[in-house]
Amino acid sequence: MNATSPELAIPVSAQDHAQGKAGAPVTLLEYGDYQCPACGMAYPTIKRIQHAFGADLRFVFRNFPLSEVHPLARPAAEIAEAAAILHHFWPMHDWLYENQDTWTVYGTEGLEAGLRDLGIDEAAITRTLREHDVGARVRSDFMGGVRSGVNGTPCFFVNGYRHDGDAASLEYAIANLIEQA
């Protein structure tokens, strides 16, 4: 992270899915794709970082599905957004990454299995998908990411600046910011 790193174009707001307090010294934001293997690999690292920094870290997730390479990424993102409206965003998000190897093989049936595993009412999800424009939400996350210089997934922003580097450097950058806070 430095002065030339692209800056987050859309500030974190109440519309975002966030874990942790708004007043935390560090906000780690991920633009991710549920079918992206690299995002799947980053998932346990983020969990570990969240555990390590506790209340000093807020984690925010935004959608960045690359639909042409990952045709299930957008349906998965839309189901997670529908789950969010029913207050089940994080369990769905976590399930999608924890079971990425399995559900991606079965397509939309794999996604339905996730809802059943989590005990989320499938009919309620279907109704939510019909009544809310979750597609627009996913698209708006995506375009906000493009405007912020997101160039692939996963793409991380630490306190509003893009972080280019591996997981170890991400942890180091967060630790430094917490120390300075």
Place this chain on the structure above:
Amino acid sequence: MSILSAGSNAPDFTLHSTPDQSVSLSEFRGRNVILAFYPADWSPVCGDQLALYNELLEEFSKHAAQLLAISVDGAWCHAAFARDRHYHFPLLSDFEPKGAVARKFGAYDDKDGVAERALFVIDTNGVIRWSYLSPMGVNPGADGILKALEGITSSAQAGSP
């Protein structure tokens, strides 16, 4: 060698887009063109960069812009790459003489024998309005392209060329 900068006329060229079809830049007069030179088919960063642009074709067309991606790979290689990645835009083959078009735009890497990762936004009159050279290993994203296209759209609305 430095890349052609904003204000220069874009040199015209004709390159294969498929093994039996060719495309000339001049065919796109009246439309905006995004030229994306990239080093190689199949390499990880290029794939990510083009995958991102592939998601943005609708956004580009809102600005009456056509995306053309160019590397020194052959037309058959491009065909396989485009099919594998579901790209919905032309991949042009700067194959013979190798890199000649990339050289015209100042975007050829003599040492490695590939096109550099350079972007050009060209307006409806064939004038370069924005150009950007990204470090070889860095995916430049699309925010610069969108800003340049918005600049063209707003200056056209203001009545200036």
